[in-house]
Amino acid sequence: MLKSEQYKSDVVHSVAEFSVRHMMIATVKGRFTKVEVEYSGNGDNFEGGDVTVKIDLNSVETFDENRNNHLRSDDFFSVKNYPFMTFVSKEIKKEGDNEYSVTGNLTIRNVTKEITVKVEHEGKIKDPYGNMRIGVSAYGELIREDFGLKWNSIMETGGVLVGSKVKFEVHSELVQLPEQ
Numbered sequence: 001m002l003k004s005e006q007y008k009s010d011v012v013h014s015v016a017e018f019s020v021r022h023m024m025i026a027t028v029k030g031r032f033t034k035v036e037v038e039y040s041g042n043g044d045n046f047e048g049g050d051v052t053v054k055i056d057l058n059s060v061e062t063f064d065e066n067r068n069n070h071l072r073s074d075d076f077f078s079v080k081n082y083p084f085m086t087f088v089s090k091e092i093k094k095e096g097d098n099e100y101s102v103t104g105n106l107t108i109r110n111v112t113k114e115i116t117v118k119v120e121h122e123g124k125i126k127d128p129y130g131n132m133r134i135g136v137s138a139y140g141e142l143i144r145e146d147f148g149l150k151w152n153s154i155m156e157t158g159g160v161l162v163g164s165k166v167k168f169e170v171h172s173e174l175v176q177l178p179e180q
Contacts (some may be wrong), residue, residue, distance in 0.1 A: 004049075007134060009037035009173035014172035016055050020165070030062035030071075037172045043124055043134050047094040051102065053087040053170060055074075082109045090114070096123070102138065109148040115140060132176035141167045 016032040027115045033057035041049020057077040060068055089104035098121040106115045122135030143165060 004040050005043045007037075007039040007043065007179040008177055009035060010133070010173045010175050011036065014170075016053075016091075016168060016170045018166050018168045020167075028062065028067075030060060030067075032056065032059045033061055034059035035170065035172065037136070037170070037174060039134075039174055041092070043132065043176060045094065046100050046102075046119065046121060049063075049089075049092050051089045051092070051104075055085040057083055057085055063175050064111075078109060087115075087117075092119075106142070111146070111148045113142075113146055115142060127175075134174045134176075136170075136172050136174060138170040139168070141165055 011034065014035040014037060016035045017029065018031070019029045032055045036054040038052045039046075039049060040051075044141050057079045058072060060071050060077070061070055062071070070075055074081075077085075086107045087104050088104050091103045093101050093103075095101050095118075100119040100121070101116050102119050103114060103116040105112050117138045117140035118140075120137045122137055124132065124134045
């Protein structure tokens, strides 16, 4: 059995992005700029490893301060009560050369649901400072109402202001921690 390697995200090179339909005719995108990822396992093959992702919901950025504040409010994330979104893996399965499916528990607003995301191993290198790094990208979608994000507004034309399906991507460079 291989020894488990420990990795932690380089916060400067990690971001979570999302998109959601707006007024049923357009897509609005946003991001969270404070994303922490911890991985324990084989840096070359993620299968059988463990990953935890912690996102600071106060770091939401949609390039519109009014919308950012609305997302932080009790209508959506309620960051005063629930400052973080977390994902904790339960199973990582290899699906292809550099492709994995990761099943785990996602918690938003104290609501936990199991989801599965697709993950790509983007490569492993030694940086100019002698640190081992791996690149990781994860892709998925969720129904926001499943996590208590129910605010909406009915439009005069019969549609809704905010779509239910949220697509997301998490991109991170993980730095191997020294052996303990």
